[in-house]
Amino acid sequence: MTAATPALPARQRILDTACRLFYGEGLRATGIDRIIAESGVAKMSFYRHFPSKNDLILAFLQLRHEAWMARFTAAVETASATRPGLAALADALGNWFSDADYRGCAFINAVAESGVPATPEVGAIAAGHKAELRDWIAAYAGRCDLREPHQAADEAMLVVEGMIVRFQMTRDAAIPAHGRRLLELIAAAHRG
Amino acid sequence: MTAATPALPARQRILDTACRLFYGEGLRATGIDRIIAESGVAKMSFYRHFPSKNDLILAFLQLRHEAWMARFTAAVETASATRPGLAALADALGNWFSDADYRGCAFINAVAESGVPATPEVGAIAAGHKAELRDWIAAYAGRCDLREPHQAADEAMLVVEGMIVRFQMTRDAAIPAHGRRLLELIAAAHRG
DNA sequence: GCGTTGACAGACAGACCTGTCTACATAAGA
DNA sequence: TCTTATGTAGACAGGTCTGTCTGTCAACGC
Known part of the structure; x- marks a missing residue:
């Protein structure tokens, strides 16, 4: 120590x-x-x-990325015990949404705040975060025995981002249910 | 005059x-x-x-809301001639994405920039914009003879928001195709 | 002709923001 | 003991931001 x-x-x-x-x-x-x-x-x-302030912002994004990924993947693993398959993603997000200080995705917000083009470093970290999330979901889809797990992940990412942003905008408690239904549709399409 | x-x-x-x-x-x-x-x-x-600057921001958002809705709904009507059903939403968004100055949804960006709680007026305009879009999609789903058009619209909104944000983050040209597939899945689920 | 209205030009105040600087305290190791 | 690393406290410079103010000018209706 x-x-x-x-x-x-x-x-x-x-x-x-x-x-x-x-x-x-x-x-x-x-x-x-x-x-x-x-x-x-x-x-x-x-x-x-x-x-500089920018160094702190970069450190914050890096820390946030690691903490968020750890929490999210753990929540999916937990949820998949009772609800196997892609739908567990919706449960994990629902768990996040119940945070009192929920304010959407830090990386989406960071890019939204940056002008065009986004500060290169911020944009790169945000893109890296989303790419890592997509890859993790693809691997998870593979574990769920879905055919074409990469395409399933691309489609699931649309739902995941949609849920995150839509809950930020509306605080509608029904969003996890809508997302779950969509993810089940995707899973069914990639199973049959 | x-x-x-x-x-x-x-x-x-x-x-x-x-x-x-x-x-x-x-x-x-x-x-x-x-x-x-x-x-x-x-x-x-x-x-x-x-x-004050805030007054200008509010006027900007109001104008943007009207212009965006007009363009989007017109693009959906046009697209629905060749690709009927919910999937036309993806084509309309794809048309928007091809703008050189595309930088995501002005309302999502505005809320992302606002702290917590979002400036009440900005939050209200943004929520109103999204509510109007949702209602328009519900009416469109009704016209497409989908059962439960409101639930279909809630699900489609997740895809729409997901496409908007994901294209802003990744500029991945495949996003309209992924969204189209998801919207067709939703339509099929609400038709059969 | 004349006053009102809307527009232009630019100085100014006051707040806030980033980043630098001086000065001093404390504690561990050479 | 002396150096080095880490910490606190707070003044300061230089920039940017919003919003106010003074003053000039042209057009138009009465």
Whole structure:
């Protein structure tokens, strides 16, 4: 607990605060000063760990990607025990939607905030996140014995993104059910 | 052409520039000064027509809503001549995607940019836009002789939003085809 | 002719935002 | 003991943003 992984409290506090504010209020709307104040850190400590705001944004997206993927895949595995197949994706998303601070996908929001063209680094991280999710779903579809798991994943991704955005816009509790039905349609089409 | 609808050139130029910049670069990223400069208008002329930036944003969203709905519904009607049924929605979206300046849905982007809770007015306009789109699709599904057109519309909305966001993130030319297939699956499920 | 209206030009204030800088405290290791 | 790394506190510069203000000009209806 000494040299191998310093795990500095200051850096961690900055990152925690950044995750909360960047996700909850947006990248551009969140000022450095606010992150510094709410993480109880000195300005120079901040700039020692993150030379610029952009570096912090990139670190936030990277962290968010790993945390989200871990949570989502675990939720799918859990849900697939009681509801096997692609429909488990809808249950995993429904679990996420019940978060009090749900505000959609951090990567979609980040790209939506970026102008055209999106900040190259932000766009690349977001594209990488979505590609990894798609690949994971393709592998999961393969495990579910679906034919053409890659095409199934492409179609399921449309439903997944649709659910995420639509719940962000409407907060309609029926969305997981609609998504589940669609995913079952996809699964049936790739099974028979 | 005098008193009934003044149709002032200054106001129109401001609105045109605002539509282009707000959509292309984002609400927050676009400053008043830039809109004023690019529309070739005096600052006081701007503030005479729009008392604050927020008023301009609201006017932009309202205009965008009307223009987008008109274009989308017309494109669906056109597409449905050669490809009847829900799948025409995918063709209409594909037509939109081919715009050089495509940057996703202005309303999704606006909500993504707003913190939590989204600026109430922006959130309300965005929700209204999506509700109107959903209702239009439900009516269209009814015209296509689908049973339970409202449920079909709820499911189709998931696909529509998924296509919009996914094309924004990936620029994958195969997305209209994936969406078309999903919409045909929905239609088949609501027909048989 | 004259006043009103709408438009143009650009200075200005005040807030906020990013990033730099000085100064000092603490603790571990050479 | 002295250096180095890490931390706190807060002033500061330079930029950008929104919104206000002064002043000038042209067109049009009375």
